Amino acid sequence: MNKKTNTLKGIFFLFLCCFSLNNNAQNKVLFVKDVPVKMKSQSTYSFFIGYEVEEDSDLAMDISGGSNKFWAGKTVPVAKGKGVFQFTISTNKTPSPGKGYRVLVSVRERGGDWKTEKASSIIRNVEITSKDKVVTDDATFSLATPTSLTSREKFEFEINYKASEPRLLQVALWNGGQWIGASKNKTIQTGEGTVKVTISTGAPAVGNTYRYVLYYGSGAGFPNTNIVSKELSGIQITKAVKTLTLDDLKEKSVTIAINKNSSELTLPIQSSFEFIRIITTRGQIIKESKNTNTILINDLPKGSYYAITNTDDFYKFSKF
Structure with missing residues (x-):
């Protein structure tokens, strides 16, 4: 039991280390321990699964294929977040030895079916054998x-x-x-x-x-x-993501004049931008506004600044 617990802890740690490399919320599911491509015919199979889901979801597992069109499936609900667990699936009958089987695990909407699948991990051409075989x-x-x-x-x-x-x-x-x-x-x-x-x-x-x-x-x-x-x-x-340097800003920016009494900067061309960011001449982002073509500047100290947008428009202005 201790060996099994330590194995699960090790797999969980490895999984979290790998998934932490990407902090974007996303639906994903993986076999975190290799699934043998030759599996003995039996009535129960277990797989170590790692997942991350954006909201409460279902994880669905199925084993299918072979000459007799075998299928066995199971769904497990999981809460929003990430984790690793041993997914055990039982079959009504044992699959017949042969090639052409598939093992699939997927993320689905809670209470959904295969049409609501968001992400999956699939292994094809799995062989079911009559006895254990070395892969x-x-x-x-x-x-x-x-x-x-x-x-x-x-x-x-x-x-x-x-x-x-x-x-x-x-x-x-x-x-x-x-x-x-x-x-x-x-x-x-x-x-x-x-x-x-x-x-x-x-x-x-x-x-x-x-x-x-x-x-x-x-x-x-x-x-x-x-x-x-x-x-x-x-x-x-x-x-x-484009890399923008201060030299790029100096070269590409268009100088615009603003009234010294103005409390906001209004940019031309569009009525709204996904974002406007104010950058100091040292390259530090100090302010941002979203879904508008204006940004407040009344709290800025006197000096020169750059304004950039999501559409790669670059402006230089001075606050008096």
Whole structure:
């Protein structure tokens, strides 16, 4: 019991460390302990699941596939927040030995169904065996794989693998059913380790329906024919953050004159901006207003300032 408790504590700590790298609220769910791609046929299965949800939700697990169209499912309610637990699912009958099974865990709306799915982690081409077998070939995303990131030209992944002979890896980026791009096939040698793969896509549009798909296998039909395929969905891509220097402000800003008795600064062009920020000549952000084209300046000390907007408009003004 102590060994099991210590294992769970270790997994929970690792999961929280990885998830704390991204502080944005988001729905996400992962297998935090590798699921064997060869599983013995039995009536009960347990998996370690890590999750983070923006609101009270359901976590749904199902095992399905095989020649007999096997299916077993279970739903567990979870409260807003994050955590790790052992998800145990029982089956009415044991799945028949064979290939082509799938294990899925997803975040759904509380009381919802598959149509309300927000994020998921999927393992395809799982083999059900009649007895325990050692897994000699497998690949999986690192637990540190980001599920929320800014739009960029290149996406980099760390993949953990074990190989009984030279194999191939590929990671693809999809937006729903639309293929965005994929890495070059990465050859890995016999043994175990971690490799990095890169997808060069051009900067994708902002959205939260992206998914990563990992393919692992070999042969002429790869990646469509593979040993195992794993997927993370609900990936969020946000607007790229631009780096702005003081030199940029000096070069690009337009000087505007204001009345010395004015209590606010009104910017032209638009009737409203998502934000207006006031920056000192030393680069410090000291004030912000949202959803307007004005910002109060009556409490500013005398001096020169910059005003910037979410639409990359830059102004310089002086307070007298």
